[in-house]
Amino acid sequence: MNEAIRPAPESAQQAIGLPVLSVVVPSFNERDNIAKLYRKLEATLTGIAWEVIFVDDNSPDRTWEVVRDLARTDRRVRCIRRVGRRGLSGACIEGILASSAPFAAVMDADLQHDETQLSRMLQLLQGGQAELVVGSRYVEGGSAESFNKQRAGASAFATSIAKRVLGVGINDPMSGFFMIRRDRFEQLAPKLSTQGFKILLDIVATAHGELKTVEIPYTFGSRLHGESKLDSMVALDFLGLVLAKFTNDVISLRFLMFAMVGGTGLFVHLGTLFLALRLFGWPFPEAQAAGAFVAMTSNFILNNFLTYRDQRLKGFAILGGLFAFYLVCSVGLFANVGVAFSVYDQEPIWWLAGAAGALMGVVWNYAMSGLFVWRKR
Numbered sequence: 001m002n003e004a005i006r007p008a009p010e011s012a013q014q015a016i017g018l019p020v021l022s023v024v025v026p027s028f029n030e031r032d033n034i035a036k037l038y039r040k041l042e043a044t045l046t047g048i049a050w051e052v053i054f055v056d057d058n059s060p061d062r063t064w065e066v067v068r069d070l071a072r073t074d075r076r077v078r079c080i081r082r083v084g085r086r087g088l089s090g091a092c093i094e095g096i097l098a099s100s101a102p103f104a105a106v107m108d109a110d111l112q113h114d115e116t117q118l119s120r121m122l123q124l125l126q127g128g129q130a131e132l133v134v135g136s137r138y139v140e141g142g143s144a145e146s147f148n149k150q151r152a153g154a155s156a157f158a159t160s161i162a163k164r165v166l167g168v169g170i171n172d173p174m175s176g177f178f179m180i181r182r183d184r185f186e187q188l189a190p191k192l193s194t195q196g197f198k199i200l201l202d203i204v205a206t207a208h209g210e211l212k213t214v215e216i217p218y219t220f221g222s223r224l225h226g227e228s229k230l231d232s233m234v235a236l237d238f239l240g241l242v243l244a245k246f247t248n249d250v251i252s253l254r255f256l257m258f259a260m261v262g263g264t265g266l267f268v269h270l271g272t273l274f275l276a277l278r279l280f281g282w283p284f285p286e287a288q289a290a291g292a293f294v295a296m297t298s299n300f301i302l303n304n305f306l307t308y309r310d311q312r313l314k315g316f317a318i319l320g321g322l323f324a325f326y327l328v329c330s331v332g333l334f335a336n337v338g339v340a341f342s343v344y345d346q347e348p349i350w351w352l353a354g355a356a357g358a359l360m361g362v363v364w365n366y367a368m369s370g371l372f373v374w375r376k377r
């Protein structure tokens with residue numbers, strides 16, 4: 001490292017007012033909670049050089065505006081307003097990476113996480129007892145009073161799957177409340193998934209037991225204003241993360257969903273073909289083409305709703321996306337047939353050639369759709 005820009009030791013950093021702790025707060029439609037959280041942080045973090053980084057996904061209720069107003073009165077408040085993107089994990093990752101403090105915490109904006117634990121968490125990191133401190137609902141002294149029965153059951157079930165399948169050693173890997181050494185986080189960051197809700201589980205699974213972790217109990221409170229953004233899709237996200245980590249990131253949930261949607265397309269195709277032939281008495285080539293057309297359309301709609309729901313195309317963009325999708329799939333068909341032909345040429349086994357072609361087709365369609373239809377903005 002360049003001598004001239006070697007960072008000052010922590011005590012000196014604190015003395016010249018550089019933050020030692022960045023509190024990263026993802027937010028979406030939380031405008032009524034921001035000021036309250038800020039005041040609570042200010043009250044509890046006395047004697048600590050802290051900053052708070054709100055990462056807001058362009059909330060329709062203009063939460064970011066409230067944060068900006070605060071930031072104009074206090075330099076410890078920072079605002080990252082992301083446009084065209086959604087996702088809790090991604091927001092947390094960007095927030096932590098935007099910090100230069102040696103320690104970063106993640107907590108909800110809605111006051112469900114107990115901010116009075118932060119200084120103790122920081123002590124554990126600074127003292128070297130831990131590289132990651134997790135606020136846990138499921139260790140002695142912790143609780144999740146505000147959960148209804150259904151959600152408590154789901155949470156416990158997911159936790160036990162994570163422990164068994166991924167060998168995760170902590171009791172509350174689904175917690176959204178933790179503090180980590182930023183240098184350790186930066187090492188892991190490139191491997192983390194920006195999709196979904198379960199950033200802590202991702203961190204712990206990705207670290208493969210190499211992260212010294214301490215859990216401390218806290219009580220998961222009730223939401224002050226607004227409502228939870230966790231919906232039934234969270235279960236899908238969770239499954240995807242487990243799958244990805246289990247296969248060492250070889251299979252992603254997105255690809256699997258894309259392939260599954262492709263599978264439903266087969267049925268749509270056959271159904272349309274049947275109707276066109278039997279009901280409307282179309283000649284076979286026309287009926288077959290209609291089948292392909294309807295199947296591509298339904299695949300597009302399903303992918304837009306499920307596979308790419310975090311990048312869902314809306315309004316006019318749907319039309320453009322649909323045509324791009326038709327184009328991608330048409331080329332994919334050539335790739336499919338081409339590969340099937342060359343496999344059959346070497347080894348005339350019909351199902352092997354057919355399967356190789358289909359695999360080529362789905363991989364092509366997936367890769368190209370990611371580039372041309374649901375482009376990351």
Ligand code: GDD
Pocket residue numbers: 025026027028029030055056057086087088091107108109110112174175176177197198220227228229230
């Ligand atoms: N930037 C951004 N983008 N923030 C988001 C998004 C998003 O797409 N979705 C949710 N948030 C913010 C919310 O505004 C809130 O501050 C925080 O992330 C958590 O979302 P909630 O909707 O309040 O989730 P929850 O209370 O049901 O669950 C939370 O606590 C659980 C227990 O610790 C989450 O943190 C879970 O991950 C956690 O398991």
Ligand code: MN
Pocket residue numbers: 108110112223228
């Ligand atoms: Mn919450």
